[in-house]
Amino acid sequence: MDLNFPKGFLWGTATAAYQTEGNNLNSDWRSIEEAIEYEISQTNGIDHYNLYDSDFTFAKELGLNAQRLSLEWSRVEPENGKFDRKEIEHYREVLKYLKNNNYKVVLTLHHFSNPVWFEELGGWKEQNISSNIFIRYVTLCLEEFGELVDYFLTFNEPNLYAGFYPLKHYYKERIVSANRYIGNIRSLMKTHVKSYELIKKYRKSTQVGFCLNLPYIEPYSKSILDVLAAKLINNIGLEYFSSYIRNYSDFLGLNYYFHLKAKANLFNPDRFIVLYDGNAERVRYGVKGIKVNIDLSNINVGEVYSDLGWEIYPKGIYEVLVELRKFGKPIIITENGIDDTDDLKRAKFIKDHLFFVWKAINEGVDVGGYFYWSLMDNFEWFEGYKPNFGLAEVNHKTKERVVRASAQEFAKICKFNKLEADPLPTLNNKQNRNV
Ligand code: BGC
Secondary structure: OEEEOOOOOEEEEEOOHHHHHOOOOOEOOHHHHHHHOHHHHHOOOOOHHHHHHHHHHHHHHOOOOEEEEEOOHHHHOOEOOEOOHHHHHHHHHHHHHHHHOOOEEEEEEEOOOOEHHHHHOOHHHOHHHHHHHHHHHHHHHHHHHHHHOOEEEEEEOHHHHHHHOHHHHHOOOOEEEHHHHHHHHHHHHHHHHHHHHHHHHHOOOOEEEEEEEOOEEEEOOOOHHHHHHHHHHHHHHHHHHHHHHHHOOOEEEEEOOOEEEEEEOOOOOOOOEEEEEOOOOOEEEEEEOOEEEEOOOOOOOOOOEOOOOOEOOOHHHHHHHHHHHHHOOOEEEEEEOOOOOOOOOHHHHHHHHHHHHHHHHHOOOOEEEEEEEOOEOOOEHHHEOOOOOOOEEEOOOOOOEEEOHHHHHHHHHHHHOEEEOOOOOOOOOOOOOOO
């Protein structure tokens, strides 16, 4: 039996400007990139800024009909209030290239990076200043790029960014106070609402939303305390966004990567809820009343994990999609992907996740598209250029792209808009496609 996807389903890959363009000298991530990967940073990163046409041509050959990308704000507005005409023209060319090649364009306005001058003014913690400044930028984007965009995403993963955003200033810092987190998130979501209203006022039919990073969180054990802990974390995570999704979004973007297990730990006041990564005895986050303790280290514990040490748990995407149905909004999977340098697990990773996406659609969840992260290997924030999520491998010396075999497997699905229900080899994983 073939598993068909709805007509008009968006098949694409997702990229972000800072991670792919290279040479973003006015961005607040530049100093971190240089600290992690000095040599590559000095040679234009993966240089998608100059190679975008051949990159998108390769995506087209895979049969993709949509592309998610972002603009680098620090290029468009390198100084407070001064817009750079040359960079605006560059992005117009990029977007026109996509449109001329019949792509549906999903444009992210903010994907984790800010201009340095914005940081110097206090960044997102200064709610009024940051919001007004960003809205001025959104207004420009609307005027210059509006007609070339089908879907706007205002913010990428505000739920994650609000937590790790302050960390980058003190690279080794691992504690974000809840006050700081809440301050950041308020500021981001207030700006989302204003951006949503602005875009809808001038371009009624353009779809506007934001995307969340939502792992599937289940109880660590059957104990009532663990069940409550998982419920609490899930609710805190989603309920906060509920009114923004219901009232200020045409669709919701879902970025799904992994699975966590919540364990209540009442006798350890430092970490009264601990989130474990899948079945590994590895703590990712400990939550205490006012502090979120983030462990950025990664341990690879076997073949059910990606090279970054993230557990592969395809069924989780189904669980999250079913949970999101309550908002009554279309969902687009704006990111899902794997760091897999040798390309041994990627094809199966994609197919298994798509199987569960199909299952959710089949049960009535409105899913409009799937964007694999990412088109080619790129800069992975705190980990530099080591993780390899790409459908194409990048040679950092020559910048040459070599298409991975899994890309061809993905292409078959996109071209025919269906997943063949062939017997796929199963990883040594506790859960598989037979649910
Ligand atoms: C982010 C991407 C990142 C990916 C893989 C997502 O949280 O939006 O920028 O590269 O995860 O870590």
